Amino acid sequence: MEVYNAPPARRAATDAEPLGGRGGLGLVGLAERTEAVGGTLHASRAEDGGVAADGGVSVAGGCDRIARMTDASDGAGVGGSARRIRVLIADDQEMVRTGFRLILQLQPDIEVVGEAADGAECVELARRLRPDVCLVDIRMPKLDGLEVTRLLAGPKAVDPLRVVVVTTFDQDDYVYGALYGGACGFLLKDAGPGLLVEAVRAASRGDALVSPAVTVRLLERIGEQRPAAEAARRAEVSSSPLTGRELDVVRLVADGRTNQEICDELFVSLSTVKTHMASIQGKLKLRNRVEIAAWAWRCGVVGDR
Numbered sequence: 001m002e003v004y005n006a007p008p009a010r011r012a013a014t015d016a017e018p019l020g021g022r023g024g025l026g027l028v029g030l031a032e033r034t035e036a037v038g039g040t041l042h043a044s045r046a047e048d049g050g051v052a053a054d055g056g057v058s059v060a061g062g063c064d065r066i067a068r069m070t071d072a073s074d075g076a077g078v079g080g081s082a083r084r085i086r087v088l089i090a091d092d093q094e095m096v097r098t099g100f101r102l103i104l105q106l107q108p109d110i111e112v113v114g115e116a117a118d119g120a121e122c123v124e125l126a127r128r129l130r131p132d133v134c135l136v137d138i139r140m141p142k143l144d145g146l147e148v149t150r151l152l153a154g155p156k157a158v159d160p161l162r163v164v165v166v167t168t169f170d171q172d173d174y175v176y177g178a179l180y181g182g183a184c185g186f187l188l189k190d191a192g193p194g195l196l197v198e199a200v201r202a203a204s205r206g207d208a209l210v211s212p213a214v215t216v217r218l219l220e221r222i223g224e225q226r227p228a229a230e231a232a233r234r235a236e237v238s239s240s241p242l243t244g245r246e247l248d249v250v251r252l253v254a255d256g257r258t259n260q261e262i263c264d265e266l267f268v269s270l271s272t273v274k275t276h277m278a279s280i281q282g283k284l285k286l287r288n289r290v291e292i293a294a295w296a297w298r299c300g301v302v303g304d305r
Contacts, residue, residue: 090122119143153182254296
C-alpha cells in the first residue's frame with residue numbers, strides 16, 4: 001500500500017506521454033484538471049533523462065470547485081452520507097494514480113484507501129482492505145484488468161467487490177471481456193473529473209456508469225457477435241418474464257439513459273423507474289444496469305418497439 005503525499009514521482013521519459021490528450025488524465029490533462037481546482041502540477045526533465053513531476057492542490061475552495069464540476073445522478077449529494085466511499089486505485093502509471101487520487105480526495109464523501117501498481121497487488125489489497133469501489137486499469141503487469149475483475153467481481157468470487165474498469169477509447173475488446181467478468185462500470189482515461197467521481201459514486205450504490213463514448217459501440221458489438229439466429233434471440237425475449245413496461249426500461253438502459261432520463265422519456269417517477277430496475281434484475285438474475293444493457297443488445301431488444 002502506497003504512502004500518500006509521497007516525494008515527487010519519477011518515470012521513464014517514454015512513459016510521460018499524455019494518456020488521453022488535452023483535457024484527459026495524462027500529464028497534459030492532469031495539469032489542466034489540477035489548475036481547474038486551484039492547484040498546480042509541474043513536469044520537468046530529470047538528471048537521469050526521465051521525467052520528474054510534482055504538484056499540489058489547495059484544499060480551501062477546492063472541494064467546492066470540484067463539486068460544481070460533477071453531475072450527480074438520481075439526486076446523490078456530495079455529502080449525503082456520513083460514511084465515506086472507500087476507493088482502491090490500481091494503475092501501473094504513477095501519474096494516473098496521482099491524478100485520480102487528487103480528484104477523488106477532494107470529494108468529502110470519498111477517500112482513497114490504497115493504490116496498486118500491478119494486478120496482483122490490486123487483488124491482494126482489495127481482499128485485505130475490502131474497499132467499496134476498485135478503480136482498475138485494463139492493462140497492468142502480472143495480472144491485467146480483466147483477470148483482476150474476474151477474481152474480484154466475477155461469478156466465482158466468494159464475496160464480490162465493485163469494480164470500475166478504466167480503459168482507452170480503442171480498447172473495446174478489453175471492455176467487452178470485462179463486462180462479462182463482472183465490472184459494474186467503464187471509464188475512459190480521457191474522461192473529466194466529474195465522470196470519474198460519478199463512476200465511483202454509482203458503483204458504490206450498486207449502480208453503474210459507462211463512458212458515453214464507448215457505451216453504444218461496445219453494446220452494438222455484443223449484438224453483432226451473438227452467434228444465435230435472430231429467431232432464437234427473439235424467442236429469448238418473448239419467453240422472458242418481463243412486462244412491456246419493463247422492456248421499455250431495458251431498451252432505454254441499453255441506449256445509455258440515466259434513471260432520470262428514463263423518467264422523462266416514460267413520464268413516470270424516479271421511484272417507479274427504480275422499482276422497474278429492481279424487478280428486471282430479479283427476473284433476469286442480473287447484477288446491474290450494465291448486464292441489463294448487455295442482455296438487451298444480445299437479445300436484439302434495442303430498437304424494437
